[in-house]
Amino acid sequence: MKRLLDRVAIITGASGGLGRATALRFAQEGARLCLADRVPAGEILELVRAEGASAIEVETDVTVAGSVQAMVERTLAEFGKVDVLVNIAGVSSHGASDDVDEAEWDRVLRGNLTSVFLCCKAVLPAMRERGYGRIVNMSSILGKNGGNPRPWIDPQEQKRAGNLAYGASKAGVHALTYFLAKENAHHGITVNAVAPGPIATHMTRNFPQTLKNLIPVGRMGQPEDVADAVAFLAGDSAGFITGEVMDVNGGAWTD
């Protein structure tokens, strides 16, 4: 049986690697889709329609409250409801404390954390009104391991593999997820996060071999690995799971 039959889902970052895989998986599971990104969805719109899904594309900047509000209003106008929000849009950032300046810190916190806050805030009233909702936030293993600080092994590697601002932004996503989960549970709304390890997308095109060697299953993840976890948490059957940060990392971090 299809997991998301007739569910209406907004997917932010839908034009990126994980967003595209999630959109395709949701289409296969029967969802109707709002694909939101600041860059065009391109062929993904045709791919999801080829799966039989109703889909619209809405150009959105998730760091701008007005743009996020317009994304939700467009979805409501088109489909009449929002059942699922998947916050995938995000930006990458490298560097340790000496490398990250205030502007970079602000860019990353806005792109990865404020954006999730804005999107959740914008959909919650419509979800509460109907007494149903599923929110899945895209976090990262780096929100759990503190952004991979290990300068005592190789100080130079830290410029490429240390992620101070990124790790902090994703740890913030965890706290936001925990709060919203408890705040909205009695409205029939679950709020969870997925914390992927390294997944082969544009974002990780320069991923260092030294870190690949630390993945116990012996490979980087594929976008479909993450899409499967998101589809599970977005489904009706996951209604007793909320406030969870689910690892999808090939064993690279366990807690």
Ligand SMILES: NC(=O)c1ccc[n+]([C@@H]2O[C@H](COP(=O)([O-])OP(=O)(O)OC[C@H]3O[C@@H](n4cnc5c(N)ncnc54)[C@H](O)[C@@H]3O)[C@@H](O)[C@H]2O)c1
């Ligand atoms: N690839 C990985 O290994 C990995 C691991 C852990 C977590 N993540 C997280 O998964 C998410 C997606 O990563 P990806 O690998 O697909 O990256 P990606 O760069 O392929 O996709 C990111 C998408 O987000 C969009 N985006 C960025 N800022 C935006 C904004 N302000 N408004 C609207 N759209 C915006 C981009 O246009 C892009 O399409 C990110 O949140 C990332 O932090 C990725």
